[in-house]
Amino acid sequence: MRNPTVKMLALIASLTLLGGCATSPTGRSQLKFFPSDQMATLGADSFAQLKTQTPVNTDKKVNAYVACVANAITAQLPAQYQEQTWEVVVFESEDINAFAVPGGKIGVYTGLLKVAKNQDQLAAVIGHEVAHVLAEHSNERMSMQVAGQAAMAGVTLAIGANQSSTDRQLILGALGLGLQFGLVLPYSRTHESEADAMGLDLMASAGFQPQAAIQLWHNMAAAAEGAPLEFMSTHPSHDTRIHKLTKAQTQAQALYQQAQLQGLKPQCRVPKI
Template sequence: MRPQIQLLTLSLCAALVGCSSSPTGRNQLTLFSDQDMSNLGAQSFEEMKKEIPQSKDKAVINYVQCVTDTITAHVPKQSAFDEWEVVVFESDQVNAFALPGGKIGVYTGLLNVAVNQDQLATVIGHEIAHVLADHSNERLSQSQLASTGLQITSVALGASDYAEYRDMTMAALGVGVQYGVILPYGRTQESEADIIGLQLMSKAGFNPRESVSLWMNMAKASNGQQPPELLSTHPSHSTRISDLEQEMTVLPNSDESRPNCKA
């Protein structure tokens, strides 16, 4: 079968069996099961815990755990895993991530920019939103259709192939930068995670107005190094702030009392 016909056949099959909708109602292509993605996320997380030093600062660990627990208490029970796990990694990176399977990583460098519980909740809510919206599954599925020769399916389904394709897998899950492979979420996925994350943090009682302050801090921390929006897969800081401010006008008032998480 010619490659073009093979790709078209795969695309048609995917359209028939892999269509789903994100929490915002956006159509998605998701070819992998929740359990496959959960297993892949858990395996990748274990690799990271072996290779990246973990913080031993109990106050910081408890602080990050408090913010995470407050948010996940308002997340529906997931079918593929029982609980969310958060690890604080000792690193200057201003970043965090969440993997399928409920695995959350926060780098200590983020705490220099997310300077209070509400700003940290903005980031953690955003990363959890990537999991709830199946963004890793969506990206892995798109890669499967675009590059069938890379055998991405076998990575998700067979542990024996994990080592060979580890960097590619990490990239598809959203944590590839530190492994030298850059495959970030697209602008649509990032914007969607911003909105879902804002809803999550607000529902948990955190102040959604601080999300704007967080992205202002991010803009300052980048020292003007962010590329123009059209050349980046991430929304520009100004676009993010504008979208968040618009979303805040329709957020319902939270019934929760203010969280009290302290570093």
């Protein structure tokens, strides 16, 4: 890349993406462009759309079980998140998945209930997903995408007619790969690790056994098929997650014991799936 203008714009793009204008609950610097109410509206709209596209499970026992776990988790959230009504929906799908979005929406797929085998393992998943909302990871990801698109557009303009068509494609391709593997994917893995840590403390504070999070990821590893290498994945490897969750058990167990002393002992009955 011989053009000094291109070099400068690439440097500016990198600094812009690496910088942050907010701080996550764990003290990590974040890039956030969008107001919380806008994110809540987007989350509610996407959730409503999903309900029209994916069958909703109507089994009362299944829904009561998932709601029991989710309600115990959301009862431990900061005041601003408890003020909203959390909608919990069980989707009829073999996908091993769950999610939470801004606006107080939680979705759990029935396929997950075959892997998260008890209330504590399900709490580990829901705690993790709600932690994404608390840390405003969706806002951060959208902001990163906007910044990345702006950086690519700036470099495209700077290259202009000063490079051959082949050189132009090589430069843009290299920058695109740099953004993807150097920033976007690691950042997503950072989100997942942050949600794991926050979710572990959240489930423990709600009275769920935090050691269950470790067994959950052993179950996930057994159910996984052809998982990509961690370097090229948006999620940490199962082994990485298990290692970090194991190291975090001391603090989580202290929160769990405190919750037990406060009488927080969820009794969510597992239905037959």
